[in-house]
Amino acid sequence: MKENHFAELWADTVPPEVPCPQPLDPENMVRRVNTALDVLPSERRQHMRQKTRFAAVFIAAVVALVGTTLAVTVHWDVLNTYFKGDTSSAKPLVDHEVRSISDKDYTLIVESSVSDSTTALLLVRVDALTEESRAFMFSDDFNGMDTWSIYPLLPEENDGDDASTPSSWGVGYSELGELRTESSTFWRFDVDLAGATALRVRLGYMEEGAALEFDLNPAESxxxxxxxxxxxxxxxxxxxxxxxxxxxxxxxxxxxxxxxxxxxxxxxxxxxxxxxxxxxxxxxxxxxxxxxxxxxxxxxxxxxxxxxxxxxxxxxxxxxxxxxxxxxxxxxxxxxxxxDPKLYPFQIPLMDLITEEGGFTLPVEDLCRALVASYEWDEDSQTATCTYRDTTIVLTVGSSTALVDGEPVDLGEPVVLQDGTLAAGWRLAEHWGLDVTAAYNETQTERTYWVVIP
CATH class of the missing domain: 2.60.40 (Immunoglobulin-like)
Structure with a gap:
């Protein structure tokens, strides 16, 4: 990476009060970034819908140079973890106040949050403070039923001592593996608010009573x-x-x-x-x-x-x-x-499994024809080139790697020919922003065909 390109990227990502490291040593930077990325899952296995690959790589560079907290809390916020594309219009809605609590084993940090009247979205970090807690945090036993206690709090009523919890609410969460470091894990949460105005966040492995409670500032609807x-x-x-x-x-x-x-x-x-x-x-x-x-x-x-x-x-x-x-x-x-009639849902045939571990597959040419997308087949290279919504996908028989606008992405399973028809896994549809469902027949006994919602 040339110095001027890195400086431009730094200016776009890191706040102006933090100077770009000078002089820039490209070899040292590459070595340090590679070291940071070596502890992460392969970026090529991430789905395009997450849209985090490029930002996560640069965040790893910033982490290597100036530290985790700066890199994550300033520009890598909760919006990046849930939404693709330009999030600038919602930046003013984000609560960037960093809230944390520690015991002898862990520090729990809410890096940023955003909410509306129905949902709160959180970016949460856990720092392990000892060798023992670090080993446990990266073990398979860490993430379980007792790991997280995150729920909304209703306003206090009748001068009671404690705020109540809604009777109907839910929480979804996942680890952001691409941001993992040697001593930290990062998690995203979406919480049904059910009319609540505050949240309580607790890591179950911390000492009793260690929790974060904070008010929300919901976006207008x-x-x-x-x-x-x-x-x-x-x-x-x-x-x-x-x-x-x-x-x-x-x-x-x-x-x-x-x-x-x-x-x-x-x-x-x-x-x-x-x-x-x-x-x-x-x-x-x-x-x-x-x-x-x-x-x-x-x-x-x-x-x-x-x-x-x-x-x-x-x-x-x-x-x-x-x-x-x-x-x-x-x-x-x-x-x-x-x-336009082609924007309404339609059906296409359901094809056989490619692998026992995979799902049903899509007939690529039939999908393109129904979408009025371009489809070109090259017999010599066994390659199909398909374009829809200005996104071009190149598929090669026998390969699980597709080219999406020239960028290699993992489809999870190889593209195959089934009785002369090109078949690809359901992940193909995600790259075109399609909602696809392998629907049941009327007796609910077997899957029959794909329902595609453009």
Missing amino acids: VTVDIGATGPGAPTLDNARGGDITVHSVTLSPLTCQIEATIVDPDREADPLLFFLMEDGTLITSGQSLTSVSALRIRGETWSFHYRFQSVMDLSQLAAVVFDGTAYPLDGGEPYAVEI
């Missing part, structure tokens, strides 16, 4: 009233889909919550929304949403909770679109919007 019935998206258990009545959609830059009623209980369906941006761009639910949970409220009325894959800049969002009608965020009158 906007609710769009829909009150219309239309076709819903097919599901794992109902590949046909069915009608659904969408009552309202509540949006923040982080999440999308939909209250809807399934018209026919025997024809389960999910809400099928589009998002119309101010510049006229139409974004599909497959491109933009990650399903988190669905909670029955009453009868066949459900609350569907989604997290955006990329931060949603509400100032650039004009309307929510359902069944060909746009419902403006500013409360204006609904109006008709033309939806």
Whole structure:
């Protein structure tokens, strides 16, 4: 890496009050970065949806040069761990106050957090303080049912001594292995708030009573009233889909919550929304949403909770679109919007397993044809080149490594020919922002075909 390129990258990533190391010794820097990365899982095994590879590599460089806390707490925040693409519009929403508590074995640190009225997202670090605690932290026994106690706190009522805990809430979490160091692990958490205004975070292996409690500052949300019935998206258990009545959609830059009623209980369906941006761009639910949970409220009325894959800049969002009608965020009158038919869900054949450990596979040419994506097959090299949404993927028979816009990525299992048809694992769909489900037949006895939501 040339000095001027490193200096530019440093300026974009590290706060201005921290000077770039000079003089730069490229060989020493490479050696130190490689040392830092050697303790991490292979970056090439990370899914593209996480979008952390480049940033994690540079963070490793910064860690090697100036230390972990600076590198992680200043610019590598909770938004990077949950959202892909540009997160700058949500940066003002992030609570960067570093909260920590220690005992003789561990230090628990909440590096950064962000929340709205329904969800809190956290970036948490654990530092092991002894050789024994460090060995345990990196063992298979560390992550278990008793490792974490993280729950929302409701406001105190009736002058009680303690805040209460909501009766219905949940927590999802995972370790960010690409940020692991010789004495630290990093974790991301998403917590259902259920109306709470504060959180309690505890590492179960610390001494009794050691916990962090802090207030939240939720991002503002906007609710769009829909009150219309239309076709819903097919599901794992109902590949046909069915009608659904969408009552309202509540949006923040982080999440999308939909209250809807399934018209026919025997024809389960999910809400099928589009998002119309101010510049006229139409974004599909497959491109933009990650399903988190669905909670029955009453009868066949459900609350569907989604997290955006990329931060949603509400100032650039004009309307929510359902069944060909746009419902403006500013409360204006609904109006008709033309939806390209190829953006609606469709079915393609389910192919055989490639490996016993893998899942069902996608017929690549059929997928491209349904998406109206380009597909070119080279018989001599046994290579297919496919382009959709300005992303080009090159697949080679026998190889589990694909080229995505020229960058090698691991598909988890090799691409194969099955009776002359090119077959690839389901991870292929992620690189095009597709939601794919291997749906059951009507008797729920076997998987029959793929449901694809563009």
